[in-house]
Amino acid sequence: MLEVCGLSCGYGGTGGRVLNGIDLDVKAGEIVVILGSNGAGKSTLLRAVIGLIRPVHGEIRFRGRRINEESTDRITSMGLVLVPENRALFGTMSVQENLELGGYLRDKAEVNETLEMVYGLFPVLRERKRQSAATLSGGEQQMLAIGRALMTRPSLLMLDEPSLGLAPLVVDEIYRTLVELNSKRALTLLVVEQDVSRALDVADRIYVMENGRVVFRGKPEELTGTDILKRAYFGSRKEKRG
Numbered sequence: 033m034l035e036v037c038g039l040s041c042g043y044g045g046t047g048g049r050v051l052n053g054i055d056l057d058v059k060a061g062e063i064v065v066i067l068g069s070n071g072a073g074k075s076t077l078l079r080a081v082i083g084l085i086r087p088v089h090g091e092i093r094f095r096g097r098r099i100n101e102e103s104t105d106r107i108t109s110m111g112l113v114l115v116p117e118n119r120a121l122f123g124t125m126s127v128q129e130n131l132e133l134g135g136y137l138r139d140k141a142e143v144n145e146t147l148e149m150v151y152g153l154f155p156v157l158r159e160r161k162r163q164s165a166a167t168l169s170g171g172e173q174q175m176l177a178i179g180r181a182l183m184t185r186p187s188l189l190m191l192d193e194p195s196l197g198l199a200p201l202v203v204d205e206i207y208r209t210l211v212e213l214n215s216k217r218a219l220t221l222l223v224v225e226q227d228v229s230r231a232l233d234v235a236d237r238i239y240v241m242e243n244g245r246v247v248f249r250g251k252p253e254e255l256t257g258t259d260i261l262k263r264a265y266f267g268s269r270k271e272k273r274g
């Protein structure tokens with residue numbers, strides 16, 4: 033479904049290279065999780081896939097089609113959507129208005145049907161539908177960000193650290209919903225996650241990134257017993273201190 037081949041990119045032209053030759057693929061129906069320490073380049077990878085940063089080298093293909101030069105809007109309309117780390121909600125707008133904005137590419141009937149689906153998945157959003165997004169708790173805001181992405185009816189949903197800063201019970205609820213969407217509604221997921229045990233729990237396959245490169249790809253059980261995670265997390269922290 034998604035193929036990333038030899039992707040290199042960064043910020044501010046070729047001078048600021050962050051990713052160096054990333055190869056990654058996501059097959060339809062999979063849950064793929066990307067792990068790696070702060071600064072490894074995970075968010076940069078998702079931003080490049082969604083068209084917010086242009087590749088310097090390499091190719092990104094979605095459903096067989098090259099999307100390197102496509103706009104984020106176009107990529108979203110093709111069914112590939114990102115829930116960014118900062119959630120990017122419109123704080124002064126209501127929950128329902130935020131959701132309706134997510135459905136701007138759809139006709140009214142489809143928007144209403146998808147709204148019902150989102151409210152079914154996250155009942156607390158229905159209770160708060162007239163409340164402004166800024167007044168929601170962190171967990172509710174994350175649910176709203178996911179709900180808004182679902183309004184576009186994606187086939188591949190990418191999430192950047194959906195558990196960041198949230199209480200474990202809320203994270204449980206969010207992941208329960210994501211796994212249900214994957215199994216019952218055939219939603220393919222590519223998730224950047226800091227919580228290693230959560231990743232090992234839900235992932236069909238895992239990628240570990242370190243300093244802009246992929247240092248491991250495989251099934252969760254292939255990671256256990258290796259020191260890849262220790263190196264990826266603590267190795268780079270040591271480097272940073274030095």
Ligand SMILES: Nc1ncnc2c1ncn2[C@@H]1O[C@H](COP(=O)(O)OP(=O)(O)OP(=O)(O)O)[C@@H](O)[C@H]1O
Binds near residue numbers: 050069070075
């Ligand atoms: N907007 C930006 N402009 C310039 N450099 C950036 C920008 N965003 C990220 N970087 C740099 O790119 C590198 C990779 O950052 P990135 O956010 O992709 O890492 P990450 O693995 O997602 O880490 P985190 O978990 O902290 O989000 C870091 O060195 C970071 O400082």
